[in-house]
Amino acid sequence: MKTIYDAMTEAIDGIDEKYLIKTAKCFHLPKEDAKRDITINSEDLVEMKKEIKKTNRLAKITAVAAAFICVMTVAILLVVNNNKVQVLGSSGENSLISDPFTEGEDEEPQISPEKQNAMDKINRLLLTSGAPTAKFENENKENPAYIDYNGGKVRFNFEMKQSLNAKIIPDAISFGWYITVNGVLQNITVNGKEQGEIYIHRLVKGVDYNSSDASYSLDFEFEPVIAEADKGKNKLEISLVQISNPDFRVDPIYPECSNLHANVVFATRILNVNTELKVKDIKKSETQYTEELMTVDVLKKHPEIVFNLNSGSKAEIIDEDRSEQVIRADKNGEVKLGAVISGNKNEKIRLLFLVNGIPTKLSDGSEYIEIDVRSGYLYEIKPDKILNVKPYDSIDILIMHCLDESEETHMSCSAFPSVILPYTNDK
Amino acid sequence: MKISDQRIIEMLFDRDERALTVTGNTYGALCRRIAYKIIGDYDEAEECVNNSLFELWNSIPPAKPKSLKAYLCGIVRNISVDICRKRKVYEKTESNITELIQIFPDCENTETSYDGKMLCTYINEFLSEQKDVNQKIFVMRYYYNFSVNDISSNLNIKEPAIKTRLFRIREALKLFLIDKGYDL
Numbered sequence: 001m002k003t004i005y006d007a008m009t010e011a012i013d014g015i016d017e018k019y020l021i022k023t024a025k026c027f028h029l030p031k032e033d034a035k036r037d038i039t040i041n042s043e044d045l046v047e048m049k050k051e052i053k054k055t056n057r058l059a060k061i062t063a064v065a066a067a068f069i070c071v072m073t074v075a076i077l078l079v080v081n082n083n084k085v086q087v088l089g090s091s092g093e094n095s096l097i098s099d100p101f102t103e104g105e106d107e108e109p110q111i112s113p114e115k116q117n118a119m120d121k122i123n124r125l126l127l128t129s130g131a132p133t134a135k136f137e138n139e140n141k142e143n144p145a146y147i148d149y150n151g152g153k154v155r156f157n158f159e160m161k162q163s164l165n166a167k168i169i170p171d172a173i174s175f176g177w178y179i180t181v182n183g184v185l186q187n188i189t190v191n192g193k194e195q196g197e198i199y200i201h202r203l204v205k206g207v208d209y210n211s212s213d214a215s216y217s218l219d220f221e222f223e224p225v226i227a228e229a230d231k232g233k234n235k236l237e238i239s240l241v242q243i244s245n246p247d248f249r250v251d252p253i254y255p256e257c258s259n260l261h262a263n264v265v266f267a268t269r270i271l272n273v274n275t276e277l278k279v280k281d282i283k284k285s286e287t288q289y290t291e292e293l294m295t296v297d298v299l300k301k302h303p304e305i306v307f308n309l310n311s312g313s314k315a316e317i318i319d320e321d322r323s324e325q326v327i328r329a330d331k332n333g334e335v336k337l338g339a340v341i342s343g344n345k346n347e348k349i350r351l352l353f354l355v356n357g358i359p360t361k362l363s364d365g366s367e368y369i370e371i372d373v374r375s376g377y378l379y380e381i382k383p384d385k386i387l388n389v390k391p392y393d394s395i396d397i398l399i400m401h402c403l404d405e406s407e408e409t410h411m412s413c414s415a416f417p418s419v420i421l422p423y424t425n426d427k
Numbered sequence: 428m429k430i431s432d433q434r435i436i437e438m439l440f441d442r443d444e445r446a447l448t449v450t451g452n453t454y455g456a457l458c459r460r461i462a463y464k465i466i467g468d469y470d471e472a473e474e475c476v477n478n479s480l481f482e483l484w485n486s487i488p489p490a491k492p493k494s495l496k497a498y499l500c501g502i503v504r505n506i507s508v509d510i511c512r513k514r515k516v517y518e519k520t521e522s523n524i525t526e527l528i529q530i531f532p533d534c535e536n537t538e539t540s541y542d543g544k545m546l547c548t549y550i551n552e553f554l555s556e557q558k559d560v561n562q563k564i565f566v567m568r569y570y571y572n573f574s575v576n577d578i579s580s581n582l583n584i585k586e587p588a589i590k591t592r593l594f595r596i597r598e599a600l601k602l603f604l605i606d607k608g609y610d611l
Contacts, residue, residue: 004528004531005524005525005528006543007542007543007546008524008527008528008543008546009522009524009543010543010544010546010547011543011544011546011547011549011550012524012527012547012550012569012570013505013508013547014543014544014547014550014551015547015550015551015554015566015570016551016554017493017497017501019551019554019562019563019565019566020497020500020501020566020570021493021494021497022559022562022563022566023497023562023563023566023567023570023571024494024496024497024500025494025496025497026563026567026581026582027457027496027500027581028457028580028581
């Protein structure tokens with residue numbers, strides 16, 4: 001006899017796989033983990049290999065024994081049939097059975113020290129984390145989500161606390177920040193120094209941190225500039241975007257990595273404009289895109305796209321072959337990039353391509369792509385030549401939401417960063 | 428470079444150990460959160476995630492899951508629950524299943540004739556009749572032991588709405604089980 005609790009636990013254990021798959025799709029992949037990240041250290045790996053070898057050896061012995069019994073059975077049958085006596089499997093030359101203890105002993109993949117070094121670099125970088133909080137001046141007293149702007153500079157302060165409780169402490173870490181106003185990048189001044197459109201903060205082991213935590217404070221300021229299309233609007237969305245490891249460049253020896261240069265919108269505010277804003281001289285792209293209803297069949301073609309009505313739009317980078325998995329340069333070394341965007345909400349978005357964390361231009365010299373996305377539709381931006389991209393560059397998309405009448409800010413999902421691989425004939 | 432789940436599965440089939448590093452980098456933090464929600468201890472959660480990766484390595488092949496993420500989360504969940512059961516800490520106070528069994532009249536520790544497998548069939552049938560969002564809330568709450576706050580952040584639904592939905596799901600489950608002949 002069981003308790004109700006036990007019976008219910010057993011019932012919950014047996015929940016159908018389809019519900020688990022559906023639920024797992026909604027799990028956010030935490031880009032930052034305040035505690036620790038996963039590493040399979042070398043000791044674990046050695047233990048793991050031993051276990052696997054033991055299992056493999058047992059399996060081999062079993063298979064060999066089974067094969068031996070089969071061979072002997074067949075041999076006996078043949079002997080009985082032909083009334084002849086034969087010795088099978090005893091000759092060294094014609095032995096049917098190979099030695100299970102020597103075969104494949106040295107088949108373990110050997111990783112060169114250079115490759116191991118490149119792999120370690122990536123693993124170290126991925127072990128870092130940060131959780132900034134921004135305090136703005138001129139916050140609206142009634143609603144702190146609004147920043148009153150009457151001219152001059154918008155100022156805010158970051159208090160950064162970063163946990164580095166990793167087994168391997170990296171030698172240096174970098175974090176970058178962008179500020180956008182309705183998707184338009186702003187020129188940033190940090191701690192009194194002009195930085196351009198991206199500010200990269202570099203932390204050095206032994207100076208800024210030792211083995212546990214790093215904390216620092218940054219004073220940001222910027223004078224809001226807008227796109228021509230936003231002229232006359234008195235409510236605009238400020239997005240604060242953090243990018244991880246902007247200094248890091250992929251090593252051709254080990255170009256397989258994930259989440260490098262990942263960007264995340266970690267805070268949004270609404271700029272309550274009471275004055276005229278400067279218009280930035282930026283060009284909107286005229287690149288073509290298609291709109292398609294997000295049916296199950298369409299989503300099957302884009303497994304990384306998740307339709308979620310409760311989150312902002314999500315983008316995936318594609319290349320000329322419309323591949324989301326491997327982005328490759330073409331024969332001439334050029335790269336054509338497009339994007340697939342899931343319309344999760346009705347919203348206007350602006351996209352910028354980032355190369356090694358720096359915004360880049362499209363072939364027509366334009367800086368951003370603007371799309372009015374509708375909920376439930378999938379958008380595909382036709383791949384276009386991206387300037388100044390070469391193999392092993394990291395690419396990403398900044399996908400920014402533009403504020404509309406609802407005055408609802410969105411933290412749109414960034415694309416999954418990718419690395420350009422050189423052209424191969426296997427393409 | 429992004430490594431797709433499909434590619435990771437292929438790497439596991441090829442016995443390429445890098446698959447574990449890639450899986451750990453992609454899903455490590457998520458797995459640890461799931462383990463932590465159930466076990467309540469960071470060190471144990473980390474150990475659980477390492478064991479889960481080892482289990483992943485051992486089970487693929489022959490298993491070829493449709494969704495690596497769901498498969499791995501399931502492994503993490505099961506190992507976490509096993510750890511708790513062995514340590515006898517997966518008590519009523521720790522598990523959200525406690526609130527689910529409130530729909531039964533004799534929800535104390537009394538022994539009963541309820542059949543877990545039959546109940547499982549009914550729960551799956553019940554879920555099939557629920558809206559997508561309710562299915563997810565149910566699984567997150569009772570399978571993964573998520574708090575209302577965690578569900579809220581994963582689904583981007585406000586906490587009071589989650590609480591209301593959970594209440595309605597339990598009520599609907601009660602009616603469903605009565606309909607199936609349970610004396611509730």
